[in-house]
Amino acid sequence: MNSVDPRRRLLELAEASGTSLSALSAMLGRNTTYLQQFVRKGSPRKLEENDRRKLSAYFGVPESELGAPEEISRPAPAASRSAASVASHVAVPRLPLDASAGQGAFVGEEVPVDTIFFSTRWLRAQGFDPGKLSAIAVVGDSMEPLLRDGDDILVDHTPRPLHDGIHVVRVGESLLVKRVQTGAGGKIVLESVNPAYRPIELSLDEVEVVGRVVWKGGRI
Known part of the structure; x- marks a missing residue:
């Protein structure tokens, strides 16, 4: 038995x-x-x-x-x-959500469709908690050439004070990947890398910060 x-x-x-x-x-x-x-x-x-x-x-x-x-x-x-091989890598869930580098993607159901394996040593060296990471795809061209349409991005959901940088944010029912900058008077500015897109200025209560983008991967 x-x-x-x-x-x-x-x-x-x-x-x-x-x-x-x-x-x-x-x-x-x-x-x-x-x-x-x-x-x-x-x-x-x-x-x-x-x-x-x-x-x-x-x-x-x-x-x-x-x-x-x-x-x-x-x-x-x-x-x-092997057990050693498993311990050397972490499976990060890949969510079927499109972080729009453009006008905004509708937020779908956050049920993973795949996983991406990352080196445990590398994640620890970067100070990341594997349980607070997810990977999602980029849609659109507003963050080109930094992030291209179809790229996968690794998002760190660890709660922390907001600092300027590339983040995934929710605005209403749209999911966006933008360069986030804190503005005057409690405002947040969402900036694109592509100069064809103008900055978006919003109040703090209009934006939910989903996580910080810490890695990208895609086809050459």
């Missing part, structure tokens, strides 16, 4: 690898709260076989450690990521 608590074991593996439960849920193609509810609330009661198999291969552990009966538990595939 398997005496390993699969919920506790999953949490241990996630913490050891520096990978959030929400990112692992996204890897499985699930809602971001899926594994959080499994670990914290016991719902679902057990992992589905396909999910268990993917997590077993990801962490390089037998399925029995994640709730499979001993008699059907498979050893971790030889080609799977």
